[in-house]
Amino acid sequence: MEYAQLNALERLAGLLRNDQRRHATLSGLQMVHHDILDYLSRCNRYSDTLQAVAEYLGLTKGTVSQSVALLAEKGYIEKKPDAADGRIQHLCLAPAGQEYIWQSDVDTRSLFEEISVSPAYARVFGTILNDILWQIQARQGMKGFGMCRSCRHNKQQEDGTFLCGLTLEALTLEDTLKICREHEFAG
Amino acid sequence: MEYAQLNALERLAGLLRNDQRRHATLSGLQMVHHDILDYLSRCNRYSDTLQAVAEYLGLTKGTVSQSVALLAEKGYIEKKPDAADGRIQHLCLAPAGQEYIWQSDVDTRSLFEEISVSPAYARVFGTILNDILWQIQARQGMKGFGMCRSCRHNKQQEDGTFLCGLTLEALTLEDTLKICREHEFAG
């Protein structure tokens, strides 16, 4: 990938970032809160724990513990104990949290929705973006926080549904698009 | 622009972000320090002030003042008083700061350099990215923090050099690619 393209991508990422920051500030939240809520909206049910959030964001669990406590107190997050493992608490988006993410999405979309990509290029653009994402996931050490779709544990079955070979649970198509902590790239 | 594309873009931006965070942490810096140094490496000589940094990052000047003080103390930034205006201090990257940005760039590049975009698509991809950037700048309220290249004050002269109609100073080609606080989109 060429330098000019990466540069443009970085600038775009920065603009997206500033947009998210503006939205977080308006809600009286810090960026890290936005990042936490955003992750929780994208991860699957095996990856919605404090530890996973900390790993994904590159923060210590102590730090995340505090921020999550605050988010829970403010009503953005609900902690639900795991049925099988007494150590684990699942972090679920409470209504206020879902509303926040939804609003953030609407805002960002409004920045981009009127951007016109010529129809001839539109499909190529989407294809390239997803191709790059796929390749990065493949490259990024094979382990952790990829989409189930590209995970070696994920198997499509005869009837079209999916099965995770690790948890032996059935997955819907939507499930396979979420971020999983146990992700291992399907070499 | 379609939803799937924006989604992929957001994911990519997130991955870039995590990469930057990792690099900042390894250098013992916070994300906000990375953002400040990154901005200073991209802005022009009219936009390297504390106030401009604060506006660009959406933080208060008090906050930025403290973080800049720390960066200066650690040797990443040098404060240079303005020749004409006694209130203004220019924030310049000291050698350590340039080294940090350079390293960060190398790291990020290494994540992307082996990503192969088929040559046929490569040019299209670059074109689309820059087109999107241009359109966002046009849309984003016309004012502030765009590249001189798209600014109405920037005029190309007969000999090929550039002139800023606001400051009446000559600009090099490189200058016109930097971020300027006074940017106004050339309708």
Added chain:
DNA sequence: CAATTCTGTTTTGAAACGATACTATTTTTT
């Protein structure tokens, strides 16, 4: 020259953050 605007600092209190130590639960080893 007085009023206002602009740039930057300082202070205060809430919260982020890393480091460390800690408890509790599960898994692995012996």
Added chain:
DNA sequence: AAAAAATAGTATCGTTTCAAAACAGAATTG
């Protein structure tokens, strides 16, 4: 089955971020 190790999360400490507000100096405006 008991001991050890690994895992998930909390609590506490000191430093730093962050917003808000008060502040000081320099430039501009009237």
